[in-house]
Amino acid sequence: MEIPSGVHDILTDTRTVITGDRVQIPFELDRPTYEQVNKVLKEIGGRWDGRTAVRAHVFPFPVEEFMRACLATREFPSRFEQGWYPTPPRVVDDMLAHAGVREGMSVLEPSAGTGSIVGPAAECGGVVDCVEIDARRVHVLREQGTARRVLEADFLDLDPLDCPHGYGRVLMNPPFSAAVQHVTHALGFLDDNGTLVAVLPESVTWHSDRATVEFRELIALAEGTFAPLPDESFAPSGTSMRTVILVVDAEEGGPLPTHGWHQRQPRQLDLFTLA
Ligand SMILES: C[S@@+](CC[C@H](N)C(=O)[O-])C[C@H]1O[C@@H](n2cnc3c(N)ncnc32)[C@H](O)[C@@H]1O
Structure with missing residues (x-):
């Protein structure tokens, strides 16, 4: 969306201070301008904190x-677009x-946003590759420099x-x-001895559509677990949606369609060769 x-x-x-997690405008705005600014900052995910010590979004x-990236392009992605809800630090720790x-x-990290998971994973010693569909968030990830590789792409298109x-x-x-679709696709990038950890909407534990039921069956076969997160875990990101953490371990010859599983499938070409 365009920044008016x-x-x-x-x-x-030059008087506006944009630093860390906040935007502070230390000068008077007329009402209509304040409302326009407030609307943009809220749509990006900010919340006005009026306490004297803060007085910032x-x-x-x-x-x-x-x-910086948004201002350079004069555009901003609303947090409602592309399901952008940054993972709060407590959930990342979990x-x-x-x-x-x-x-x-x-x-x-196949849908990396602005790196809420990428940075802490790299701090633990992980060599992190990430994918993100939104160009501005990709710019932020690259500036952060914590990932080995940042790919701007639709993860679901990657083979x-x-x-x-x-x-x-x-x-x-x-x-x-599209949580089920993303996690199912991500299994194809998991090592045969790897572990996938995902934050998902709680609805994946009870939704009765076919894709979700099949997903739960697959996770059960692999002895994965869905652990509920406390209510309001995502309140800092502006949603009260209930969430769970999925943890699932792969093993060679196990039920998950891992990276190794994909490699072991006969190629179409090989089938013709056999004939
Ligand atoms: C719920 S947010 C989470 C962001 C980040 N993983 C975090 O934990 O803070 C989902 C992210 O996925 C990105 N996204 C949506 N569809 C995508 C796709 N098809 N491929 C890659 N990224 C995608 C969005 O732009 C958004 O940044």
Whole structure:
């Protein structure tokens, strides 16, 4: 969405302070301009905190690089687009406790947003590759420099067979509207001895559509678990949606369609060769 020029003027004003997780405008705005600015910042995910010590829009993610990218393009992606809800730090800690990322371990984050999971996974010693569909968030990820590789792509279009190796860990908080599809696809990038940890909407534990039922059956076969997160875990990101953490371990010859499983499938060409 386009940043209205009045809002752009305010956000690029030299007096405006954009740093860490907040945007502070320390000068008076007339009411209509304030409302326009407030609308844009809220749609990006900020919340006005009027306490005297703060008096700023506070975001659930580091906003500086992100705002720079938005202001350069004069556009912003609303947080409602592409299901963008950054994972709050407490949930990331929980994911990492399950994942046990060790020094040098390969990690994939296939819908990386602005790196809420990528950064902490790299701090644990993980060598992180990530994918993100939104160009501005890709810019932020590249500026952060914590991932080995940042690919701007639709993850669902990537073919596991084009990936030369499986990943020891897949850590993800995919767009909730297509969570099952994203996790199922991500299994194709998981090493035969890897572990996938995903934050998902709680509805994956009870939805009765065919894809979700089959997904639960697959996870049950692999002895994966869905652990509920406390209510309001995503409140810092502006949603009260209930969520769960999925943890599932792969094993060679197991039921999951891992990277190794994909590699072992006979190619179409080979079938013709047999005839
Ligand atoms: C729920 S947010 C989570 C972001 C990040 N994983 C985190 O934990 O903060 C989902 C992210 O997936 C991205 N996304 C949506 N569809 C995608 C796709 N098909 N391929 C790659 N990324 C996608 C969105 O742009 C958004 O940044």
